[in-house]
Amino acid sequence: MRGRLLLIWRLVARDIRRRPGEAVVLLLAVTAATASLTLGMATDNAVVGGYLKTREVTAGPDVTAITTATGPTALAGRIADAPGVDQVAAPVPGFSTTVRAHGHTENTAVEGRERTASAVDRPLVTSGTWVRSGGAVVERGFAQALGVRVGDRVTIGGRAYPVVGTAVSAATAVYPWGNWAEGPGPSDGGGRIWLTTDDARAAAGDESLLYLLNIKLSDPGAARGWAGTVLTDDLRGRDWVNTHSWQTFVDDNTRLLRSVQPALVVGGGLLAAASVVTLASLAAVRGPRDHRRAGLFQAVGATPRTVAAMLLAQYLLLTVVSAVAGVTVGCLTAPALADPSAGLLNTAAPPTTGIITTATVLALLVTLIGTLGPVLRTVRSSTVDTLADPAHPTAYRPRLTAMTAHLPTPLLIGVRLIARRPGRAVLSAVGTAATTVMVTAVLTFQVSLEADTARGASAVEEIRNAVTGHVMLGATVALVALSVLNTVFVGWSAAVQARRALAVTRTLGATPGQVIAALCTAQLLPAVGAIAVGIPLGIGLFALFSAVVVTPPGTWLATAAPAALLAVAALTALPAWLHTRSPAGRVLNAEPA
Amino acid sequence: MTAGPVLRAVGLSRVYGQGESTVVAVDGVDLDIPAGQTLAVTGPSGCGKSTLLHLLAGLDRPDEGEVWLGGQRIDRFGQRALARLRRRAVGFVHQDFHLMDELTAAENVELPALLAGNSPRTARRRAAALLDRAGLADRDRHLPSELSGGQRQRVAIARALVNEPLVVLADEPTGNLDTAATHDVLRLFSDLRDAGQTLVLVTHDERVAATAGRVVSLRDGALCEDTLVPAGGSQLGAFLGWEG
Numbered sequence: 051m052r053g054r055l056l057l058i059w060r061l062v063a064r065d066i067r068r069r070p071g072e073a074v075v076l077l078l079a080v081t082a083a084t085a086s087l088t089l090g091m092a093t094d095n096a097v098v099g100g101y102l103k104t105r106e107v108t109a110g111p112d113v114t115a116i117t118t119a120t121g122p123t124a125l126a127g128r129i130a131d132a133p134g135v136d137q138v139a140a141p142v143p144g145f146s147t148t149v150r151a152h153g154h155t156e157n158t159a160v161e162g163r164e165r166t167a168s169a170v171d172r173p174l175v176t177s178g179t180w181v182r183s184g185g186a187v188v189e190r191g192f193a194q195a196l197g198v199r200v201g202d203r204v205t206i207g208g209r210a211y212p213v214v215g216t217a218v219s220a221a222t223a224v225y226p227w228g229n230w231a232e233g234p235g236p237s238d239g240g241g242r243i244w245l246t247t248d249d250a251r252a253a254a255g256d257e258s259l260l261y262l263l264n265i266k267l268s269d270p271g272a273a274r275g276w277a278g279t280v281l282t283d284d285l286r287g288r289d290w291v292n293t294h295s296w297q298t299f300v301d302d303n304t305r306l307l308r309s310v311q312p313a314l315v316v317g318g319g320l321l322a323a324a325s326v327v328t329l330a331s332l333a334a335v336r337g338p339r340d341h342r343r344a345g346l347f348q349a350v351g352a353t354p355r356t357v358a359a360m361l362l363a364q365y366l367l368l369t370v371v372s373a374v375a376g377v378t379v380g381c382l383t384a385p386a387l388a389d390p391s392a393g394l395l396n397t398a399a400p401p402t403t404g405i406i407t408t409a410t411v412l413a414l415l416v417t418l419i420g421t422l423g424p425v426l427r428t429v430r431s432s433t434v435d436t437l438a439d440p441a442h443p444t445a446y447r448p449r450l451t452a453m454t455a456h457l458p459t460p461l462l463i464g465v466r467l468i469a470r471r472p473g474r475a476v477l478s479a480v481g482t483a484a485t486t487v488m489v490t491a492v493l494t495f496q497v498s499l500e501a502d503t504a505r506g507a508s509a510v511e512e513i514r515n516a517v518t519g520h521v522m523l524g525a526t527v528a529l530v531a532l533s534v535l536n537t538v539f540v541g542w543s544a545a546v547q548a549r550r551a552l553a554v555t556r557t558l559g560a561t562p563g564q565v566i567a568a569l570c571t572a573q574l575l576p577a578v579g580a581i582a583v584g585i586p587l588g589i590g591l592f593a594l595f596s597a598v599v600v601t602p603p604g605t606w607l608a609t610a611a612p613a614a615l616l617a618v619a620a621l622t623a624l625p626a627w628l629h630t631r632s633p634a635g636r637v638l639n640a641e642p643a
Numbered sequence: 644m645t646a647g648p649v650l651r652a653v654g655l656s657r658v659y660g661q662g663e664s665t666v667v668a669v670d671g672v673d674l675d676i677p678a679g680q681t682l683a684v685t686g687p688s689g690c691g692k693s694t695l696l697h698l699l700a701g702l703d704r705p706d707e708g709e710v711w712l713g714g715q716r717i718d719r720f721g722q723r724a725l726a727r728l729r730r731r732a733v734g735f736v737h738q739d740f741h742l743m744d745e746l747t748a749a750e751n752v753e754l755p756a757l758l759a760g761n762s763p764r765t766a767r768r769r770a771a772a773l774l775d776r777a778g779l780a781d782r783d784r785h786l787p788s789e790l791s792g793g794q795r796q797r798v799a800i801a802r803a804l805v806n807e808p809l810v811v812l813a814d815e816p817t818g819n820l821d822t823a824a825t826h827d828v829l830r831l832f833s834d835l836r837d838a839g840q841t842l843v844l845v846t847h848d849e850r851v852a853a854t855a856g857r858v859v860s861l862r863d864g865a866l867c868e869d870t871l872v873p874a875g876g877s878q879l880g881a882f883l884g885w886e887g
Contacts, residue, residue: 053757053766064745346741349702350755350802351730353723433702437741 054356058363061343065364072332073368075535079328080372080416081379082528083321084409088380089387089521090314091405096384097304099399101220104174105296107395110220111139111170111264112273112296115281116230119289122261128287129265132280137266139170143250143259146229149243150205151196157240158192159222159229160206161262162250170264171221173244174395178215181246185214191225191393192241206243207253217244221264222294223302224393226513230262230294273297303394310387310517312595316491317525320484322416324532327481329365329420331539334474335546337424344428345436354429361425365417373413377401380409387517459564463555464571467548475576478540482580482618483587485533488526489610490588493602495522498592501600534621541573541622545629553634562630569626570619577618581611648675648711649809649841650699655708657694657864668694670864671708676810681832681842683855691864692845693814699843700733700812701725713809730759734803736813740795742787742802748794749774749783752801759806766805773801777831793824800831810841817851829854 066073104110119125122141130138144161163181173180173187178200181187186204188196193216196204203210222228222242229240245253267273273295281293333340340361347357385396401409428436450469454462468475499515545552552565560568585607593599657669668691676682684692697703698710701717710718713732720728729735742751749770756766774783777797787795796816803811813832817825829851836842836856844855852858853872860868 051760053759053761053763056763057754057757060746060750061743068745342741343743346743347758348726349729349735349737349741350758351726351728351733351806352758353726355723356726356758434697437737 058360061360062364062367066368072336075328075539076332076365076368076417077372077375078535079325079532080369080413081376082532083318083325083416084373084376084413085379085383086314086321086376086525086528087318087412088377088401088405088409089383090311090318091408092381092384092399092401093311093314093387094304095399095402095405096381096387097306097394098300100385100394100396101296101300101303104218104393104395105220108174108218108220109168109170109172110296112267112270113265113276114171114221114230114294115263115265115277115291116293117261117263117289117291118258119261119287119291122263125287125289125291126263128285129263129281132285134267134269134272134276134280135265136268137169139168139264140164141261141263142168143247143254144230144262145250145254145257145259146240147207147253147257149196149241151198151202154196156192156196157229158206159240159242160250160253161242161244162247163244164247168264170266171219173217173219173221175215175217178213180215180217181244181249182214183246183249184211185245186211186249187215187217187244188213189225189228189242189393190216190218192228192243195225195241204243206245207255207257209253211245211249218393218395220296220299221262223299224306227302227306228393270296306513310514310521313518313521313525316591316595317488317522317529318412320488321525321529321532322412323484324481324529324536325416326420327477327484327536328532328539329417330423330477331474331536331543333365333421333424334471334543335539337428337547340424341428341431341436344431345433348433348436358425358429361428362421365421366414369413369417370410373410376413377406377409381405387521459560460567460571463552463560463565463568464575467544467568467572468575470551471544471547474540474544475572478536478573479576479580481533481536481540482577482614483584485529486581486584486614487588487591488522488529489614490585490602490607491592492522492526493606493610494589494592494599495519495596497600497602497606498596498598502598534617537573537618537621538625541569542625544569544572544622545625549629552629556630556634562627565630566623566626569629570622573618573622574615577615581614585611647677647714649678649713650674650676650843651709651711652695652699653709653711655695655698655705655710657691657698657703658706667691667864669698669705672861672864672866674859674866676841676843678809678841679836679839680857681836681855682844683852683858684843684845684861685847685849685852685858686861688847690861692847692861694864695861696812696814696843696845699810700735701728702735730755730806732809734800734806734808734811736796736799736803736811736816738815738818740787740792740799740819742795742798744787747784747786748779748790748798751787751798752805755802756805769805770801773804774798776834777801778827791824792820793827796820796824796828797831800828800835804835804840810843811835812843812845814845815847816844817846817848825851 115129117125126138126141129135142161142163144159146157146159148155149158165181176190188198188204198204198213200213200215202213204213222230225241226239228242267276274297276295277293281291344357344361347360381399381401447469454465457465499519502511502515556565589601652672652674655669655672659666659668672695684695686692694703698705701720705718709716712728717725717728743754746754752770752773753766756769757763771783774780777800779794779797782790782794790798817828820828832842844851846852856872858870858872859866
């Protein structure tokens with residue numbers, strides 16, 4: 051076994067060294083798909099990780115109780131004596147109001163804090179200093195939304211305060227769900243600002259204050275059910291008391307990104323489809339070489355299973371590396387995506403078993419779908435045929451030959467090239483369709499976004515739309531890049547596989563220009579179908595995940611479709627042109643009949 | 644060595660195509676090859692020499708007849724069993740060498756030994772000994788592209804011998820070589836014959852065939868001549884210019 055493993059390793063390593071370009075293509079394709087999928091799955095994980103880190107650093111509460119009681123000290127004392135309670139911080143006065151900065155007006159909670167650190171919930175200052183008389187500290191995510199920095203001014207209750215610092219805290223959900231300081235009734239959401247206690251009382255004016263009690267429990271895991279079981283009427287008294295557990299803050303934070311995940315997962319799926327095309331093209335280019343290699347192995351006594359293992363090992367080893375790279379990239383990128391309002395401390399959480407398993411399965415599926423067919427075909431071939439014959443014998447289609455006889459030369463050769471390798475035409479179409487779906491979805495998103503903005507989007511929707519837009523753009527850029535690679539690669543493999551036939555047509559009078567046009571035709575015909583299917587699919591897919599759907603203007607689509615076809619033709623022309631540079635006679639001499 | 648023939652063909656037939664385009668490549672061949680014999684199979688192009696060799700090596704299956712190797716009937720073996728048999732009992736030398744381009748000479752020779760489950764150290768030791776025997780000890784780290792045609796063929800022969808097979812089958816082993824390289828390869832075969840290795844050479848070159856101890860001729864897939872050459876060694880010597 052050791053000897054066989056050495057042999058497999060030797061062959062894989064030499065192959066990568068001899069053809070690093072092929073290895074890089076495989077790595078890029080599979081990594082892009084797994085990274086996108088990982089990102090889709092890891093954002094929840096990253097949100098939880100970011101919140102937990104913030105909670106740990108800022109001594110975040112397990113439960114936050116909000117009360118309208120005018121004398122909250124007595125309530126705090128009763129809660130401190132309740133079972134399961136470890137610690138209750140001194141009541142924090144606060145109120146809900148609006149803040150103005152740089153012409154924007156937003157809802158906000160204002161908390162009155164001492165300059166000394168509290169026992170529970172000690173906001174971490176991320177820039178500037180902690181509260182001082184006459185100065186405000188703005189929650190970091192909220193400061194970003196308002197566009198304020200240390201030294202700017204914010205107006206609360208008609209009075210301007212210089213911003214002396216920004217901070218993060220785990221005692222509420224991130225902006226725009228940071229405004230807890232509202233009494234009974236629905237919340238309007240908003241941000242969070244800290245002043246000194248005296249400044250907060252002064253800023254409240256006639257507004258009635260609420261009090262915030264930050265509580266630590268002996269069992270933080272029981273926080274969600276604590277209020278229901280412990281905070282009874284006896285304990286609560288006659289005053290209104292509302293509670294939030296730290297788990298509800300996590301839920302609110304992850305909800306902010308819920309709309310982004312479909313874009314990531316669907317983008318990952320489309321990237322996976324494009325990756326399959328890349329790998330299948332790679333397998334087609336490698337076909338003759340692998341075929342010969344398999345024949346050699348079989349001739350020296352390798353069993354079909356060993357031959358399959360050797361051929362697949364060269365793909366699977368790189369696939370595993372790609373899966374690791376994709377999961378790493380996804381997990382490292384997730385924190386940036388997971389904290390769109392900058393309200394949490396970023397932390398790259400390690401991938402969960404589920405993420406690792408799913409990403410690995412996707413990577414393996416992509417590789418196996420793209421390569422298993424050619425490998426099995428090779429393994430099933432007889433040793434003698436494998437050593438002597440081309441990798442993929444072509445079928446004779448007399449009806450097609452007769453039907454295409456009257457077409458112009460480029461179309462005639464192009465259609466016959468498609469007929470020689472219909473599988474490749476399907477692959478090419480799948481890759482183009484995946485890109486068309488994504489591009490159409492992005493265009494639909496842009497148009498729908500404009501309609502949504504005109505309708506008046508909330509702060510939450512604005513954040514969601516911004517992140518979704520970035521994610522879709524990122525996935526589209528990756529897909530277009532992969533699609534460009536695929537088009538060149540499929541064009542290259544078509545030119546390689548048909549080299550002899552095309553050389554013969556040249557000896558019969560076809561010009562290099564006609565041969566290039568024929569190869570472009572062989573790519574363009576499947577692309578036309580793919581674009582025709584991809585446009586409605588893209589709109590439909592967007593409609594599945596979005597409440598507001600506005601179809602892009604016809605002129606946009608009418609421009610995008612020919613532009614895509616032009617790009618396909620241009621990208622195919624390059625490898626086609628390279629292949630027509632060799633004299634036909636030299637090609638015929640080099641290739642066995 | 645086994646008692647009786649090492650390799651035996653009984654009524655062996657192989658037909659390609661269907662209907663009017665049927666081609667009988669091998670037509671009822673009976674052949675016994677005793678241990679230690681060097682047999683040359685000759686005949687014009689397309690007479691079925693290579694097909695016969697492929698059938699004897701278990702690379703292809705006959706439509707009719709039997710193939711016995713080392714006392715075992717192999718024509719009914721499945722793919723896996725045939726692969727194991729080729730690994731253990733058959734060494735095959737191809738006209739166009741069929742070396743792995745990305746492996747060095749030594750690594751090419753090690754390949755069947757590693758496939759047979761030998762340890763890397765054993766495979767390395769055997770390869771070194773065989774390359775030394777083939778006069779290529781100083782070329783062991785060279786890639787096939789860095790070797791001459793004759794050297795490549797000698798590497799291929801060393802590869803065929805690495806698992807100490809019962810029989811070595813060579814398909815036009817000098818077909819792609821110039822005269823000097825042909826001499827080198829035939830010298831190596833001569834050494835093998837002297838060491839008692841059973842050899843079957845397919846060749847259309849009468850001079851190469853004359854170096855064997857027995858020559859059979861094929862025409863239209865059927866055996867038409869079977870000649871024992873008692874003085875095969877002297878003819879080899881004459882061809883190689885060793886006489887006088």
